[in-house]
Amino acid sequence: MTTPQPPASPIVPTPIAASESLATFEGLMKALIDRHTDGRDWQQHTWPPGTMISALRQSLSPTKQLPSWRLINSLLHQLGAPESSYTAFHAAYERAKLYRPWSDTVRISHADDQAGTYVINNTGGTIHLHSERRYSRRAERLAEPAIPDAPGYDLKPDPFTARSVAELEELAREFWRWVDKPSSRHLAERSGGAFSHATIARIIYEKPGRPALTMQYLIGLIRGCGGDAQEQQRWASAWRLLDRANRANSAQRTKPELVWPPRAG
Structure with missing residues (x-):
């Protein structure tokens, strides 16, 4: 006869000590540093290469800006904090946001x-x-007009030669090549927020699944290539002319044919 075994006791996670759950973030960091340096002055301690001393200094001062949790997480790993203490550190970090700048x-x-x-x-x-404003400031520094051709040479693409939106899109790529093919990130930073670098990369490199050309994308591309207000106006006018022609052609194709009823008798 098999002797019944008592049910297994459920595994209860070890609770965080009350001293840890109520400690300040600075106090927990100081305790961890003291354990790492055996209580010696941490500023005189020889730290291993790669230790983020600046983040360490910021974390200990209640008046300085709180480092990001990503930096603190890396710092805890560098100082050898046990994984079981990360919960207490994170809770204290969130409480520190109430009284420290971040x-x-x-x-x-x-x-x-x-x-x-x-x-x-x-x-x-x-x-x-x-x-x-990081990107806008950078864009302002890089906003230089396109270099014109020498007298007697007019190599700049003319948007008014396009006979379809597809041709206008190809001429816009020619304009991008004419200004020496700036990178997609360069274009996005100078486009005034017209598109992301990933979107314009699909357009200029003719990648599969690229979005349909819109006036916003077109003018953003010309602006990103250094086209001034007059240049942007030329491309905008060409777009409007082609868009109007497309709508007129579409309306003509969908216009129902008039069919007279047969005459009686």
Whole structure:
């Protein structure tokens, strides 16, 4: 006869010590550093190459900006913090956001109307959200007009020679080649937000699945290539003329044929 075995006790995770759950972020970091340096002055300690000393210094000062959690996570790994303590460190890190300045970056995809990169800044308990200007500043520095041809040579593509939107798209690529083929990132940064670098790369390199050319993409490409306001106006006018012709042709094709009824008798 088999003796029944008592049911196995459920595995209960080890709770976080009360001292850890209530400790400040700076206190936990100081305790970890003291254990790593055997209580010696951490500023006099010889740290292994690659240790993020600047992040370490920031994390210990309650008045300095809180480093990102990504940096703190890497720092905990460098200092040999046990994985079981990461929960307590993260909880203390989140509490530190209530009294320390911090910032974070949020990126919204180009599929959204509010597409862009935004920075969240927390200072003194007040959160500020503003658009990141890194790319726009860079774009302003790089915004140089296209170099014209020498007198007697007119090699610049003329948008008014296009007889279809497809030809206009190819002429836009010729314009891109005429200005020495700037990179897709270069174009996106100077386009005024007309497209992402991935979108314009599909257009200029004629990749499969590229989006249909729109006026926004067209003018953004000309602007990104250094075309001035007058140049952009020429391409916009060519687009409007072709778009009007396409709509007129489409209406003509869909116009129903008039059929007279047969005469009686």
